[in-house]
Amino acid sequence: MRIKNDLVLRHIGDDYLVVDPWKGMVDMTNVYTLNETAAWLWQQLEHKDFALSQVVELLLERYDVQRELAEQDAYNLMRLFKGNGLLQDDDDEIK
Numbered sequence: 001m002r003i004k005n006d007l008v009l010r011h012i013g014d015d016y017l018v019v020d021p022w023k024g025m026v027d028m029t030n031v032y033t034l035n036e037t038a039a040w041l042w043q044q045l046e047h048k049d050f051a052l053s054q055v056v057e058l059l060l061e062r063y064d065v066q067r068e069l070a071e072q073d074a075y076n077l078m079r080l081f082k083g084n085g086l087l088q089d090d091d092d093e094i095k
Helices: 036-045 052-062 067-083
Strands: 008-012 015-019 032-034
Touching: 008 036, 015 036, 032 036, 036 052, 052 067
Parallel strands: none
Antiparallel strands: 008 015, 015 032
16 A cells, blocks of 8 residues: 555644645645544555555554554555545555
8 A cells, every 4th residue: 555645744733734735825625634643644655555564563663562453553554545635555454
């Protein structure tokens, strides 16, 4: 799977926003807010092909969490990304 190339992560104040700039304009109906962890993962994954297992490993390397929690969090986040059309490749790992 891969994050869509045309999306941009912006850090504005305390917020992390994913926007889809289109012809120099931002469509505010398609802005997504990420928490700090999701934004960090976005930065690690953008412009790369990745698997769900790599998202889990990133979480385990950065945070002191049990593997089961990292797996569930990674799955839930990628499911949200997929459900909101933020991933360019559908992956059967995420349903």
